[in-house]
Amino acid sequence: MKGTVQRRVVRPKRPSYAPFLILLGSIVALIAVLASFFLAFLFSDLSRPNVNTFALEVDTMFQKAKDFPVLGDSAAVAVAFSQTTGNEQYETEHVKVETLVPKSPAASDSYFENAIFIGDSISVGLRAYGVLPTQNVLAEQSVNILNLLNGDPVYRTTGSEKKPVLQAIDERIPNPDKIYILIGANGIPGLSNEAHIKYYSQFIDQLKQKYPDAMIFVESVTPITATSKYIRDSFTTEKINDFNDKLYxxxxxxxxxxxxxxxxxxxxxxxxxxxxxxxxxxxxxxxxHKAMYEYYLTHTVGPDGYTDKIVE
Structure with missing residues (x-):
């Protein structure tokens, strides 16, 4: 009797997807981790306080303070900020300006929108070379402090008619928030420095009475060369420097x-x-004149009497 032959059907094995799924899961997990790091960095950056906002908050705090230690010409607050302008990096210190205006980060041209510059032939160039708008400059040749104090008609505002300084200011900038004065070169030869400063002080009194809210900036008389054609016994570098000391x-x-x-x-x-x-x-x-204007821009005072002094 012949035996029965049994046939086994061998089916092909199905491929296993487990390794592929493990690899895919690992990739997804890695992407999730990277995404979480990115989102954490993004939101932490957004929540980080803006430097300008922080400075504004600190400024507000300083305005409420009443007592500051006096350091020379400024009352200083012991907080320094690191700032960057272009490629220049520096630290600033928020200080109350008493007399001498220190160097500060450059202001914008708009700082002078409501300012008036009073001067003689030295200041004429600010207008003539377009450094400052004509509207903001009252300057004529040969003007001296007695012209201003006595109300002599020395400044043109429109046309050829000259007006006293206070009238000219009202026609140009009726309520100036800043008054800059560069006067002295024409008075130094004919006046003693003591008398000159006395008249200067009286003119300041007139300005303060008429414009009590304006900040008044007095400027040192500018230097001359060692061979200037204007040099004489009564007009020397030494007398100019002495006048500036007394003006300060x-x-x-x-x-x-x-x-x-x-x-x-x-x-x-x-x-x-x-x-x-x-x-x-x-x-x-x-x-x-452009160097002078840059000096003005980098030596400013806020309406609260403070500035961000550059620490050198």
Whole structure:
């Protein structure tokens, strides 16, 4: 009897997807981890306080403070900020300005929108070279402090008619928030520095009475060259420097701001930088006036009397 032959049907094995699923799961998990790190960084950056907002909050806090330690000409707050302008990085200190205005980050041109600049032929260049708008500059040749104090008609606002300084201010900037004064070169030869400062102080009283809310900036008389054609016994670098010292003392006494513009125009010998000389050893070329304007922009005071002094 023949045996029965049994046949086994061998079915092909189904491929296993387990390794593939494990790999896919690992990739998904890795993506999830990376996404969580990215979102955490993003939201932490968004929640980080803005430097400008923080500075504003600190400024508000400082405005409420009443007692500050006095350091020279400024009442300083012991908080320093690191700032960057272009490629220049520096630290600033928020200080109350008493007299001498320190260097600060450059303000925008709008800082001078409601300012008036009062001056003589030195200041004429601010207008003539387009450094400042004509509307903001009252300047004429040969003007001295007695012209201003006595109300002499010295400034043109429109047309050829000249007006006293207070009337001219009202026609140009009726309620200035800042008044800049660069006067002295025409008075130094004919007046003693003591008498000159006395008249200057009386003119300041007139300004403060008429514009009690305006910040008043008095500026140092600008330097001359060692060979200036204007040099005489009564007009020397030494007398100019002595006048500026007395002007600074007056500014301290009367609560004014003092701008030492002389320092940006002076060389190592204490004379006018040759490249700024217009040819007579006293007046300035356009680059000298631009240097003055940059000085104005980087020596500003806020309406609260504070500035961000650059720590050097």
């Amino acid at each position: 003392a007056m500014a301290q006494e009367k609560g004014l701001y003092y701008l030492n513009v002389q320092e940006v125009l002076m060389d190592d010998t204490g004379h006018l930088i040759a490249d700024y000389d217009a040819g007579d050893g006293m007046h300035l070329k356009s680059n000298g």
